[in-house]
Amino acid sequence: MRIFGVGHAIMDLFVESNGDVLSKLNIDAGSMTLISEEESRNLLNFFSPSRFSSGGSVGNTLAALGKFGTAPTFMGVVASDSFGTAYVEDLVSTGVAFQNLSNAEVNGSTGHCIVVVTEDGQRTMFTNLGSSAKFSDNFDLDEVLGEVGSEEKLVYLEGYLLDSPSGDRTISKVLASDRSDLKVALTLSDFFLVDRHRKRIWEIIRSGRISLLFANEAEILGLCNVESSEVAGKQVSQFVAEVVVTLGERGSIVVAGGELSMTTTEASVVVDTTGAGDLFAAGYLYGKYLGRDLASCCRFGNVCAGEIISHFGARLERDVVSVLV
Numbered sequence: 001m002r003i004f005g006v007g008h009a010i011m012d013l014f015v016e017s018n019g020d021v022l023s024k025l026n027i028d029a030g031s032m033t034l035i036s037e038e039e040s041r042n043l044l045n046f047f048s049p050s051r052f053s054s055g056g057s058v059g060n061t062l063a064a065l066g067k068f069g070t071a072p073t074f075m076g077v078v079a080s081d082s083f084g085t086a087y088v089e090d091l092v093s094t095g096v097a098f099q100n101l102s103n104a105e106v107n108g109s110t111g112h113c114i115v116v117v118t119e120d121g122q123r124t125m126f127t128n129l130g131s132s133a134k135f136s137d138n139f140d141l142d143e144v145l146g147e148v149g150s151e152e153k154l155v156y157l158e159g160y161l162l163d164s165p166s167g168d169r170t171i172s173k174v175l176a177s178d179r180s181d182l183k184v185a186l187t188l189s190d191f192f193l194v195d196r197h198r199k200r201i202w203e204i205i206r207s208g209r210i211s212l213l214f215a216n217e218a219e220i221l222g223l224c225n226v227e228s229s230e231v232a233g234k235q236v237s238q239f240v241a242e243v244v245v246t247l248g249e250r251g252s253i254v255v256a257g258g259e260l261s262m263t264t265t266e267a268s269v270v271v272d273t274t275g276a277g278d279l280f281a282a283g284y285l286y287g288k289y290l291g292r293d294l295a296s297c298c299r300f301g302n303v304c305a306g307e308i309i310s311h312f313g314a315r316l317e318r319d320v321v322s323v324l325v
């Protein structure tokens with residue numbers, strides 16, 4: 001299986017702070033807020049980032065998959081600036097190929113996210129999409145994916161794409177493909193995004209084109225407006241072959257073929273939750289890449305998520321492949 005990802009190319013700028021600061025800014029802890037370039041400059045004058053990393057939801061997932069040796073391809077857009085150059089170099093260093101989905105040189109600033117990590121390990125994000133939202137309407141999906149062949153291809157989409165018109169159109173282009181070798185996966189990305197785009201997300205789900213959907217408990221409950229993850233998972237599974245819901249320290253559930261299964265996880269010390277869902281997806285997709293069963297895929301996801309929350313940042317710091325296989 002060849003894995004491709006489409007997402008916002010976002011340079012992550014990490015800040016260590018405390019909850020009082022978020023209260024003063026009247027920001028909900030754990031949220032993702034879209035900000036303008038002016039607001040970004042003001043926040044960067046207020047905060048002092050301690051580290052930088054190529055990120056974005058799909059970027060984080062593919063960086064781990066690259067380290068696992070799967071040779072994935074990231075499809076996104078960066079500007080012709082220092083952040084853009086650094087983004088591509090950092091991502092490529094993890095074993096990921098970068099495909100620019102813009103037909104021309106992009107001016108302005110590369111997308112970036114100020115990630116505020118508080119003492120309880122919670123991350124709150126302030127995102128300026130910048131050039132990352134400037135997907136070309138003319139890019140050739142078949143040219144990126146290559147010739148139709150016997151090898152299965154999976155395109156992994158982030159829900160955050162719905163926050164830009166060109167991102168939504170890119171989702172539509174992928175869903176419209178009639179390639180026999182293509183499967184599509186989607187992550188809901190963020191509870192507040194689900195609240196913003198609930199109607200559109202249901203349109204995408206009901207299209208029947210999504211084979212695999214990732215969500216955390218808050219996202220799936222918000223999408224379905226129910227109080228049980230199991231009930232929500234079964235609702236979505238009417239249209240999606242595999243529905244995967246992460247439950248934090250309780251593990252994860254999968255609804256597939258009308259059957260529900262749950263996988264528990266071992267407790268981890270929580271230092272920073274940045275990328276927990278992204279790394280769960282990486283572990284799960286690695287299991288799919290290896291052809292493992294659903295329980296093993298969930299176990300892989302739990303291991304990767306547990307490792308990533310045990311330290312600062314969204315990059316694996318120890319070799320987990322030997323643990324996974």
